Amino acid sequence: MTTCKSPKSFHSLLSATISEKPELFGLFVSLYHEQFPFRPLSVFEHHLQQFLEEDSLNSPTLTPQHMTAIFLYFEEEYIFAQKALSACRDYSDQDFSTYDFLWLLEIVCCSNQQLSPNTAELEKIIIGLDVLTQALCGYLKISPSLLKRKQSGFLRHIRFLLLRIIRNDSEPSEQNNELYRFVQQAYPDAFAIAENLRIFIADVFSFELSDDEQAFLTLHIEKC
Incomplete structure (x- = not known):
């Protein structure tokens, strides 16, 4: 898939402008559908939309210390988060933080397991x-x-x-x-x-x- 460069680069997903967020939303949804064609797309869309619209200051519940278990049991979700941020990097010419990676990883894990993001359950x-x-x-x-x-x-x-x-x-x-x-x-x-x-x-x-x-x-x- 092709991506376009944003006229305003951003360092964090949460600092994206109002005009950039719909493009980010479409990019992530397209990548999700490619990797998880049999998962309910609407759940991921809901979680992602909520994250992008709320500009939440809450930290993701996942941390780098969780990565061993994540890679063992949620490797596909881990790969998706990597691909999504790589696509963002191509889109914006900026590197993104571990914070962004953990948020994306949490959103996709919660979506695939039918959980609410940023809760203690995950x-x-x-x-x-x-x-x-x-x-x-x-x-x-x-x-x-x-x-x-x-x-x-x-x-x-x-x-x-x-x-x-x-x-x-x-x-x-x-x-x-x-x-x-x-x-x-x-x-x-x-x-x-x-x-x-x-x-x-x-x-x-x-x-x-x-x-x-x-x-x-x-x-x-x-x-x-």
Whole structure:
């Protein structure tokens, strides 16, 4: 896509002029649609419009210290924020700050997870993912980066699991006891690790995993 140079360059997204903001809005929306064609565009548009119109002085809840968990679990959103600021740089001939990057990253993460920006929920999710990943990798004796390379699908499972934990969204009571008994007998070592993780989640997050969830965790762990 082509971009035009702004007649007035700006160092911060929030210092863009009234005439520049619609162009920024269109640029970001177009990039978002390219990278996330199956996500609800209206949610991102709402969050972005709110950010650009309010000239908010609030700081983003994300910080550079969150980037390890972000890159593990929200790599696509991380790449989008990089691409968006790169496009802005071409548009305005100016470099943008870490603050701008964190705001864009927060907006796209919140949009894709159906969260409200600048709330404690996103930070709670990121911190929870970091804690859960450290525990899991400790049980598996593997680094987070190696786990991502070997079993990226497992990390997706952990992300959705943590979202359910944060929202206290328990699974229905019906359980597949046959699957549970099968993995318990077929993969005893992986099952033991899944049981440790189940106990950890109960202790740290006060959330009880179902037998089905432990069975699925066992299957993922067995592949590691």
